[in-house]
Amino acid sequence: xxxxxxxxxxxxxxxxxxxxxxxxxxxxxxxxxxxxxxxxxxxxxxxxxxxxxxxxxxxxxxxxxxxxxxxxxxxxxxxxxxxxxxxxxxxxxxxxxxxxxxxxxxxxxxxxxxxxxxxxxxxxxxxxxxxxxxxxxxxxxxxxxxxxxxxxxxxxxxxxxxxxxxxxxxxxxxxxxxxxxxxxxxxxxxxxxxxxxxxxxxxxxxxxxxxxxxxxxxxxxxxxxxxxxxxxxxxxxxxxxxxxxxxxx
Amino acid sequence: xxxxxxxxxxxxxxxxxxxxxxxxxxxxxxxxxxxxxxxxxxxxxxxxxxxxxxxxxxxxxxxxxxxxxxxxxxxxxxxxxxxxxxxxxxxxxxxxxxxxxxxxxxxxxxxxxxxxxxxxxxxxxxxxxxxxxxxxxxxxxxxxxxxxxxxxxxxxxxxxxxxxxxxxxxxxxxxxxxxxxxxxxxxxxxxxxxxxxxxxxxxxxxxxxxxxxxxxxxxxxxxxxxxxxxxxxxxxxxxxxxxxxxxxxxxxxxxxxxxxxxxxxxxxxxxxxxxxxxxxxxxxxxxxxxxxxxxxxxxxxxxxxxxxxx
Numbered sequence: 254x255x256x257x258x259x260x261x262x263x264x265x266x267x268x269x270x271x272x273x274x275x276x277x278x279x280x281x282x283x284x285x286x287x288x289x290x291x292x293x294x295x296x297x298x299x300x301x302x303x304x305x306x307x308x309x310x311x312x313x314x315x316x317x318x319x320x321x322x323x324x325x326x327x328x329x330x331x332x333x334x335x336x337x338x339x340x341x342x343x344x345x346x347x348x349x350x351x352x353x354x355x356x357x358x359x360x361x362x363x364x365x366x367x368x369x370x371x372x373x374x375x376x377x378x379x380x381x382x383x384x385x386x387x388x389x390x391x392x393x394x395x396x397x398x399x400x401x402x403x404x405x406x407x408x409x410x411x412x413x414x415x416x417x418x419x420x421x422x423x424x425x426x427x428x429x430x431x432x433x434x435x436x437x438x439x440x441x442x443x444x445x446x447x448x449x450x451x452x453x454x455x456x457x458x459x460x461x462x463x464x465x466x467x468x469x470x471x472x473x474x475x476x477x478x479x480x481x482x483x484x485x486x487x488x489x490x491x492x493x494x495x496x497x498x499x500x501x502x
Numbered sequence: 503x504x505x506x507x508x509x510x511x512x513x514x515x516x517x518x519x520x521x522x523x524x525x526x527x528x529x530x531x532x533x534x535x536x537x538x539x540x541x542x543x544x545x546x547x548x549x550x551x552x553x554x555x556x557x558x559x560x561x562x563x564x565x566x567x568x569x570x571x572x573x574x575x576x577x578x579x580x581x582x583x584x585x586x587x588x589x590x591x592x593x594x595x596x597x598x599x600x601x602x603x604x605x606x607x608x609x610x611x612x613x614x615x616x617x618x619x620x621x622x623x624x625x626x627x628x629x630x631x632x633x634x635x636x637x638x639x640x641x642x643x644x645x646x647x648x649x650x651x652x653x654x655x656x657x658x659x660x661x662x663x664x665x666x667x668x669x670x671x672x673x674x675x676x677x678x679x680x681x682x683x684x685x686x687x688x689x690x691x692x693x694x695x696x697x698x699x700x701x702x703x704x705x706x707x708x709x710x711x712x713x714x715x716x717x718x719x720x721x722x723x724x725x726x727x728x729x730x731x732x733x734x735x736x737x738x739x740x741x742x743x744x745x746x747x748x749x750x751x752x753x754x755x756x757x758x759x760x761x762x763x764x765x766x767x768x769x770x771x772x773x774x775x776x777x778x779x780x781x782x783x784x785x786x787x788x789x790x791x792x793x794x795x796x797x798x799x800x801x802x803x804x805x806x807x808x809x810x811x812x
Contacts, residue, residue: 292568336596344567345595348587354557355592358564365546366568385588388557 258327262303264484268408268469270307275447286316300352301377302333317341350383360401379411394433399457408471429464441467504666512536514648530576555585563592578604578620593657601651601658608747609790610664616780625752635724639699642671680723687717691739750775772808
């Protein structure tokens with residue numbers, strides 16, 4: 254899709270793909286592709302909207318819309334998903350630092366209305382530079398939104414450089430803990446680990462929201478993209494494209 | 503006892519909340535007498551998000567996505583400019599029923615300085631697609647636009663002044679037109695908004711003493727503008743003047759000039775507002791109005807000069 258439309262963010266897309274696959278195919282999220290506005294559904298927010306290329310094929314494969322509509326990427330579908338055109342997408346994304354606040358509002362509405370749905374928000378680590386993320390983190394802990402889950406796609410690379418060279422984020426898990434969240438660090442490419450830490454989100458044993466620091470590799474699955482800051486943006490061409498296709502298949 | 507505008511507004515929100523449990527009020531750590539009463543009456547429908555306007559707007563959006571009808575309250579520069587992107591994307595791009603209540607129009611926070619002065623908000627908020635903007639001038643209009651904000655879909659912004667102001671509308675006034683003609687004038691029509699409407703009426707009285715026939719229009723709905731009615735009203739005058747406690751750039755003076763240009767109407771326009779600079783003078787609202795040429799005498803003089811130049 255990205256190649257056809259000549260645009261996308263492959264690095265951050267591949268770093269969160271395994272997380273999205275686990276959420277949608279691993280029995281974590283409750284949803285109904287034929288009734289995407291079902292009120293009891295879990296809410297999934299890809300706050301790092303530039304990873305949208307990981308989300309569209311999953312939604313299409315699950316039946317939210319016909320797979321043939323993926324061809325409209327670059328026209329009806331953009332890099333950053335919107336809820337105007339794409340069934341299954343909860344909110345409009347693109348600008349960073351908003352998904353956790355919206356997720357907190359959704360989660361609070363569920364708590365007020367005595368609903369059991371969960372809200373899962375995937376954030377980029379670069380996104381965590383936005384102060385609004387931490388405003389929302391404070392709010393969620395204060396209001397004991399224990400059906401709210403933040404998964405940080407912790408690939409260690411922001412738009413231009415490694416985060417350790419941009420503005421240091423470590424110790425990231427301690428920061429979420431200090432904000433009043435339950436925390437856990439996992440390998441964000443291990444399905445067993447992802448499923449293990451998320452299996453009880455519908456039956457929370459604590460009043461705290463859950464932050465999962467998912468250690469990931471930017472550009473995961475394509476050797477020349479992996480851990481390479483220059484593949485935040487870009488479209489593989491020629492031999493690169495062949496190599497990428499071979500390695501991903 | 504006269505109520506402050508914000509108390510009139512939160513009284514009205516209590517009335518709608520009594521019949522609709524979907525109504526929620528979020529405050530960015532700002533209070534009001536009637537907001538405290540709302541909190542006591544509707545405990546689960548009240549949230550203080552803290553001095554955190556950005557996440558406050560996002561939280562409001564999340565609540566609205568599940569059917570809540572949300573009001574978010576804060577001081578104008580912070581609840582509009584600090585969180586402008588959240589208003590744009592979370593509220594406007596998703597057309598969510600969230601009303602932003604901004605307190606402190608113009609120099610209402612005169613002693614607090616330019617961080618608290620609200621002189622750019624109309625310009626930026628009216629640039630947002632889907633946004634409806636109300637700027638009421640008296641307690642009756644505050645009550646009515648609050649009820650309209652509750653009832654109509656999409657994002658809304660209510661620009662409120664601080665303090666108390668006298669009633670100028672009858673209780674049964676129809677506010678659906680977006681503007682009200684208080685007086686018709688053959689020489690000049692002043693288009694104003696918010697509590698500057700009271701000043702426009704005083705200027706009209708002064709001009710009458712000089713034999714000048716001056717009309718007054720209250721543009722209480724800034725967006726969408728009822729351009730047809732506005733043109734019908736102002737075309738009967740030799741001069742149209744705008745009077746606002748907002749930057750001369752992007753406010754209602756700009757709106758009138760756009761309406762005139764878009765309709766290929768050429769008529770003299772005098773825009774009276776706050777010049778293109780920040781004010782580092784401190785004082786009461788009236789003192790700052792005087793310093794910035796928004797007092798009755800100066801406005802009267804400026805309009806007389808503009809009429810002489812015709």
